[in-house]
Amino acid sequence: xxxxxxxxxxxxxxxxxxxxxxxxxxxxxxxxxxxxxxxxxxxxxxxxxxxxxxxxxxxxxxxxxxxxxxxxxxxxxxxxxxxxxxxxxxxxxxxxxxxxxxxxxxxxxxxxxxxxxxxxxxxxxxxxxxxxxxxxxxxxxxxxxxxxxxxxxxxxxxxxxxxxxxxxxxxxxxxxxxxxxxxxxxxxxxxxxxxxxxxxxxxxxxxxxxxxxxxxxxxxxxxxxxxxxxxxxxxxxxxxxxxxxxxxxxxxxxxxxxxxxxxxxxxxxxxxxxxxxxxxxxxxxxxxxxxxxxxxxx
Amino acid sequence: xxxxxxxxxxxxxxxxxxxxxxxxxxxxxxxxxxxxxxxxxxxxxxxxxxxxxxxxxxxxxxxxxxxxxxxxxxxxxxxxxxxxxxxxxxxxxxxxxxxxxxxxxxxxxxxxxxxxxxxxxxxxxxxxxxxxxxxxxxxxxxxxxxxxxxxxxxxxxxxxxxxxxxxxxxxxxxxxxxxxxxxxxxxxxxxxxxxxxxxxxxxxxxxxxxxxxxxxxxxxxxxxx
Numbered sequence: 001x002x003x004x005x006x007x008x009x010x011x012x013x014x015x016x017x018x019x020x021x022x023x024x025x026x027x028x029x030x031x032x033x034x035x036x037x038x039x040x041x042x043x044x045x046x047x048x049x050x051x052x053x054x055x056x057x058x059x060x061x062x063x064x065x066x067x068x069x070x071x072x073x074x075x076x077x078x079x080x081x082x083x084x085x086x087x088x089x090x091x092x093x094x095x096x097x098x099x100x101x102x103x104x105x106x107x108x109x110x111x112x113x114x115x116x117x118x119x120x121x122x123x124x125x126x127x128x129x130x131x132x133x134x135x136x137x138x139x140x141x142x143x144x145x146x147x148x149x150x151x152x153x154x155x156x157x158x159x160x161x162x163x164x165x166x167x168x169x170x171x172x173x174x175x176x177x178x179x180x181x182x183x184x185x186x187x188x189x190x191x192x193x194x195x196x197x198x199x200x201x202x203x204x205x206x207x208x209x210x211x212x213x214x215x216x217x218x219x220x221x222x223x224x225x226x227x228x229x230x231x232x233x234x235x236x237x238x239x240x241x242x243x244x245x246x247x248x249x250x251x252x253x254x255x256x257x258x259x260x261x262x263x264x265x266x267x268x269x270x271x272x273x274x275x276x277x278x279x280x281x282x283x284x285x286x287x288x289x290x291x292x293x294x295x296x297x298x
Numbered sequence: 299x300x301x302x303x304x305x306x307x308x309x310x311x312x313x314x315x316x317x318x319x320x321x322x323x324x325x326x327x328x329x330x331x332x333x334x335x336x337x338x339x340x341x342x343x344x345x346x347x348x349x350x351x352x353x354x355x356x357x358x359x360x361x362x363x364x365x366x367x368x369x370x371x372x373x374x375x376x377x378x379x380x381x382x383x384x385x386x387x388x389x390x391x392x393x394x395x396x397x398x399x400x401x402x403x404x405x406x407x408x409x410x411x412x413x414x415x416x417x418x419x420x421x422x423x424x425x426x427x428x429x430x431x432x433x434x435x436x437x438x439x440x441x442x443x444x445x446x447x448x449x450x451x452x453x454x455x456x457x458x459x460x461x462x463x464x465x466x467x468x469x470x471x472x473x474x475x476x477x478x479x480x481x482x483x484x485x486x487x488x489x490x491x492x493x494x495x496x497x498x499x500x501x502x503x504x505x506x507x508x509x510x511x512x513x514x515x516x517x518x519x520x521x522x523x
Contacts, residue, residue, distance in 0.1 A: 005403055201389055202400075208347075208387075209452065210377035211404035213370065 009219035013195040014226060020194055021227060024187040024287075028231025028280060029238075031180030036239035036276040038173040043264040043272070044246055045166040047102050057155040058126040058136060060143045064118050070148030077146060078124065083139050085129040095120040104265045105247065121150055181283060184231065188224050188287025193295055195223060203296070217296070221288050228284025232277045239276060243269055299325040299456060299487045300346060305355035306511075307341050315341040317511040318355070323489065325455070328482045330498050331491040332522055333508035339491035342508075343458045346489070347379045348372050360455060377405055380449030380457045380486075384464035386441045388433040394420065394444050395429040401448045419451045423477060439470035443477065450481055457481060459490040463497060471497060495522040 014021050060074065078087050090098075096113065099120050103109040113119055124143075128136050136154060144152040196203065206216050246263050264272070300323040307316040316338045323329050331339040344350045345357055348364050357364050360378060367375060388397050395416055402412045420426050423443040433441050442462060449457060459478065463471035475497055482488045492498060498505060498521060505520030506513055515523075 201387065205387060205389065205400065205448075206404045207373075208376065208381050209401040209405060209448070210373040210375070210379075212373045215404060215406070 006218050006222065010222040010226065013199070013219060013223045016198055017191055017194045020187065020191040024184060024191050024227045025231045025234070027180055027184040027187050028228055028283060029234035031177050031184050032232050032235030032276050032279055033238035034173050034177035034180065035279065036235055036272050037242050038170050038177065039272045039275065040239060040242055040246075040264050040269070041166060042170055043268045045162060047263065047265070049163055057128050058140055058143075059153045060124045060126070060146075061150045061153070062122040062124075063148055063150045064121060066122070066148035070146065074124065074143065074146050074148065077142060078126065081139055081142075083128050083135045084126055086127045088125045090123050090125060092118065092120065092122050095123065101265060105263060106250065108251075181279075184228075185283055185287045185290075188227055188284060189291045191227065192220050192224055192288045192291035195220060196291065196295055217292055220292055220296075221285065224288025224291075225281055225284040228280040228282070228287070229277070231283075232280025235276050235280070236273055239272060240269075299323055299327070299360060300489070301356075301358040302342070302345075303356045303358075305345065305352045305357055307338075307345065307350060308353050314511050316345070316352075319508075319511070319513050320355075321506055321513060321516060323487060325487055326482070326485050328479070328488045328501070328503040329490070330501070330503060330505045330520075331489065331508060332493070332498060332505055333514075335493075336510075337508040338511040339508055340460055341511075343381075343460055343489065343491055346456070346458060347376050347381065373405075377452060378455045380452070380454040382442065382445045382449050382457070382459045382462050384461040386433070386445040388441055388444055388448075390433055393430050393432055394425060394436070397433070397444055398448045398451050401451055405452070407452075415451055419447045422450075422480075423447045437470070438466050439473055442466065442474055446474070446477055446481070450486070454486065456487045456489065459488065459492075461491055461493065463492065463494050468496065475501065498522040 062071075062074075075087075078084050096117055096119075099113055100110065103113065126139075128139075140152045140154055143149055203216060243264060250263050300321075302319050302321045305316055305319045306314065308314050315336075319338070319342065331342060333339055341350065345352055346359060348367065351365060359375065362375075364375060389400065392400060398416045398419060399412050402415065407415075417426065417429070420429055423446055425440060425443050425447065428436060428440065433444065436444070446462075457478070462478070463474055466474065471494065478488055478490070479501070502519045502521070504518050505515065505522070507515035507517075507523070
C-alpha cells in the first residue's frame with residue numbers, strides 16, 4: 001500500500017509539471033555531461049603525458065644490452081650535471097606495467113607488449129633544475145653520446161601544448177559545468193515547489209489526518225532524485241560517447257601519434273560514471289530537500 | 299480529555315488571540331465555543347491539534363502536555379483528533395470514496411482495512427449511494443458529510459468542528475448536527491465553534507463563550523445568548 005502510494009504520487013508529480021521537469025533534467029544532463037567529459041579528458045591527458053609528470057623533461061632510454069659500467073658512467077654524467085634537480089630510474093618491469101595499464105583497452109598494443117616485454121626499455125627520467133632550454137639540450141646531447149643509451153627524448157612542444165590547452169579547456173568546462181549545476185539545483189528546487197503548490201490541499205489534509213512528515217516528504221524527495229538520476233543517465237550517454245570517440249581516434253592510423261594513450265582506462269571510465277551518477281543524486285536530493293525545508297512547514 | 303491551563307496565544311503583530319484561558323473538557327462531552335469573529339474560537343481548536351502552539355500556559359490532550367510532544371509525534375496526536383471545517387477541505391479530483399480512503403492510506407492503514415472501513419463510514423453518514431461521485435456533484439450538506447466521514451473514519455477520540463454549518467441552510471444544518479450528535483454518543487468528544495444561535499439553543503449542551511480572547515462564560519446546558 002505504501003510503496004504503491006509513493007510510486008503513484010511520484011509519477012503524478014513528475015507528469016504534472018512536465019515542462020519544468022524536462023528543463024530540470026536537461027540542465028542536469030548538460031552540466032553533468034560537461035563534468036564527466038572534463039574528468040575523462042583530464043584522465044586522457046594525464047595518461048598521454050604520464051611520462052612527463054613531476055616536472056620530468058628529459059628521458060634517456062637504455063639499450064637492452066646495457067652493461068653495469070655503462071650504467072655507472074651515465075649516472076656519473078647525471079650526478080655531475082648542475083642542471084639536474086632529480087633523477088628517477090624506471091626499470092623495464094615498471095615501464096611494462098605502466099604501458100599495460102595505459103593500453104588496457106587496446107588489444108593490439110597489449111598483444112605486442114605481451115609478446116615482447118623488452119619493448120619498453122629501462123630509462124632515466126630527469127627533472128631539470130632550471131628552465132634553460134639550451135642547457136637541457138646540451139645535457140640531452142651529452143647523454144645521447146653515452147654508450148648504452150638507446151635514445152633520448154625531451155618533453156616536446158606538442159606535449160606542452162596539449163597540457164596547456166587541456167588545462168585551459170578543463171577550467172572553462174568546469175566553470176560552465178558548475179554554473180549549470182547551480183541552475184539545475186534551482187530548477188529542481190522550483191519544480192518541487194510547484195509540485196508542492198499543486199498538492200497544497202492534499203498536503204493540508206495529510207497533516208490534518210496525521211500523516212507523518214516522512215510520508216508527506218518522500219514523494220517529493222523521490223521526484224527530485226528521479227530528475228537528478230535521469231539527467232545523470234543522459235550525461236552518461238555523452239560521457240561514453242566521448243570515450244568511444246577518443247578510443248577510435250587512438251586506433252585510427254592518421255591520429256595514432258597524437259592520440260596514443262589519450263584514452264581513459266576502464267577503471268577511470270567507470271569511476272567517472274560513478275561520479276556523474278552520484279552528483280545527479282546529490283543535486284536532486286539537495287534541490288528537493290531545500291524546497292521541502294523552505295516551503296513545507298510541518 | 300482536553301485541559302487548557304491559563305493559555306495565551308499571541309500572533310505576530312501583538313494580536314492576542316487568547317488570554318489566560320482555562321477550561322477542562324471531559325471525555326464524551328459535546329461543547330460549543332461561541333463568540334464574535336476574532337474572539338479566539340478557532341485559535342482554541344488550532345491549539346488542540348497543535349497547528350499552533352501556546353505562548354503561555356499548558357494544554358493537555360488525552361493526558362499529555364502537547365507542548366512537550368516532539369514534532370515527529372505530532373502526527374500521532376492528530377490521528378486521535380478528527381477535524382471538519384466550514385469549507386469542507388475535500389480534494390476536488392478525488393471521488394467521495396477516495397477522499398475518505400485517502401485519510402486512511404496516508405497514515406499507512408493496510409488495504410483490507412480501508413476496504414472494510416470506508417463503505418461502513420459512508421453508510422453511517424448516509425452517503426453509501428454516492429461513493430463514486432466527485433465532491434462538485436454533491437450538495438453542501440453532502441460535502442460536509444463526506445468531510446465528517448473522513449474525520450471520523452479513523453475513530454478518533456476527539457472531533458473538532460470549526461463552523462461546520464457556516465455555509466449550510468438551517469434544514470441541512472439540522473441534519474449535520476444530528477450526525478455530530480450521533481458521533482458524540484459513540485463516546486467521541488466533540489468541540490464545535492459556531493455562530494449558529496438556533497443550533498446552540500436547540501441542542502442545550504455545554505457552552506464556552508469567548509470575548510477578545512477571554513473565556514467569559516462556561517455553562518453546562520447553555521444557550522447562545
